[in-house]
Amino acid sequence: DQQVKQNSPSLSVQEGRISILNCDYTNSMFDYFLWYKKYPAEGPTFLISISSIKDKNEDGRFTVFLNKSAKHLSLHIVPSQPGDSAVYFCAASREGAQKLVFGQGTRLTINP
Amino acid sequence: DTAVSQTPKYLVTQMGNDKSIKCEQNLGHDTMYWYKQDSKKFLKIMFSYNNKELIINETVPNRFSPKSPDKAHLNLHINSLELGDSAVYFCASSQRKSNEKLFFGSGTQLSVL
Numbered sequence: 001d002q003q004v005k006q007n008s009p010s011l012s013v014q015e016g017r018i019s020i021l022n023c024d025y026t027n028s029m030f031d032y033f034l035w036y037k038k039y040p041a042e043g044p045t046f047l048i049s050i051s052s053i054k055d056k057n058e059d060g061r062f063t064v065f066l067n068k069s070a071k072h073l074s075l076h077i078v079p080s081q082p083g084d085s086a087v088y089f090c091a092a093s094r095e096g097a098q099k100l101v102f103g104q105g106t107r108l109t110i111n112p
Numbered sequence: 113d114t115a116v117s118q119t120p121k122y123l124v125t126q127m128g129n130d131k132s133i134k135c136e137q138n139l140g141h142d143t144m145y146w147y148k149q150d151s152k153k154f155l156k157i158m159f160s161y162n163n164k165e166l167i168i169n170e171t172v173p174n175r176f177s178p179k180s181p182d183k184a185h186l187n188l189h190i191n192s193l194e195l196g197d198s199a200v201y202f203c204a205s206s207q208r209k210s211n212e213k214l215f216f217g218s219g220t221q222l223s224v225l
Contacts (some may be wrong), residue, residue, distance in 0.1 A: 002154065034213070043116070043202055043216030045157070089155060098143070099168055100214060102155035 003027045004092050006103035014111050019077040021106050023090030028073065029090040034100065035064060035075045036088045047088075048075070080110045115139050118217035119215050120201045126225055133188045133220045134205030142207065143167070144186035145214065148177060149200040158201075193224045203207055 004025045013019045021035075031052040036044035037040040050057040050064045050073070057064050063076045077084055118135040127132055137144060145168075147157040160168035164180045175191045198214060203217040 036214075036216075041121075041218065043218045044214075045216070046213050049213070091155075093179070098160060098162075099145075099170075101157075102147075104153040105155075105210045 002104075004090055004101050004103040005032075006088075006090055007105045007110060008106050009104075010107040010109070012109045012111060013077060013080050015082060017103050018107055019075075019080045019084065019110070021075040021077075021088050021090075021108065023073045023075075023103055024071060025073075025092050027092070027094070027101075027103075029094040030069065030101075031095055032068060032093045033064070033094075034091045034093060035062075036089040036102075038105070044089055060063045077108075079106075082110050082112060085110045113181075114217075115134055116203055116217040118201075118207055118220055120220060121218065122221050122223075124223045124225065127193055127195060128204075129193050130191045131188070131193060131222070132190070133201055133203075135188070135217055137188050137205040137215070139205055139215060141205040141206060141215070142183055144180065144183070144190050144205070146186065146205040147202040147204060147216075149202065149219070151199070155202065157189075159186075178200050190222075193222075198222055198224045208212050 011081045034049040035047040037047045038044040048062045087105040087107050089105045091100040116137045143162045145160045147155045158172045159178045161180045177189045179187045200219045202219045204214040
């Protein structure tokens with residue numbers, strides 16, 4: 001039973017355009033959401049997060065949107081750069097659980 | 113200096129063998145984790161330790177035994193390796209009160225033949 005799902009295994013975007021990565025979750029108890037970025041042969045690194053009391057969080061070129069009623073979040077990257085090519089993992093947690101539940105990742109490729 | 117380091121990076125072994133993966137963090141964090149990335153690419157938690165105390169044991173076969181000699185180290189020992197154990201294993205750490213943000217090691221690719 002996968003509580004966090006990223007239904008697009010891959011996404012290809014032209015450099016300079018917007019990249020939109022999507023994530024759905026099923027557990028309504030989740031109250032904190034994160035995105036991690038992973039390069040080959042490296043571990044995931046934290047990118048951006050959002051609490052369930054917000055619907056948007058922005059950090060430079062990265063913005064995360066949360067739609068609690070739809071149990072959906074998305075990561076927007078604009079403008080996309082070649083260095084953004086990586087696998088992006090969505091993750092969720094709930095108060096007191098002390099663990100993250102991850103999706104299966106979306107491979108983003110930015111084409112020059 | 114690598115914040116979370118795990119060794120070895122690659123591990124190829126035969127079924128039935130016993131192997132260990134070591135993990136060390138120099139971030140001063142209290143909590144350490146083992147995650148497994150399976151063939152479907154999901155990252156799933158296996159264990160969590162806080163100050164050498166086991167916090168989470170996520171229905172992992174008891175062939176897997178974590179050991180935390182101190183809060184900076186969390187090693188993973190696997191007995192009687194099976195084909196299905198082939199995966200990438202990631203160690204991670206976090207501060208006690210902000211456990212959502214994890215710092216990961218670079219992973220150990222385990223292949224059981």
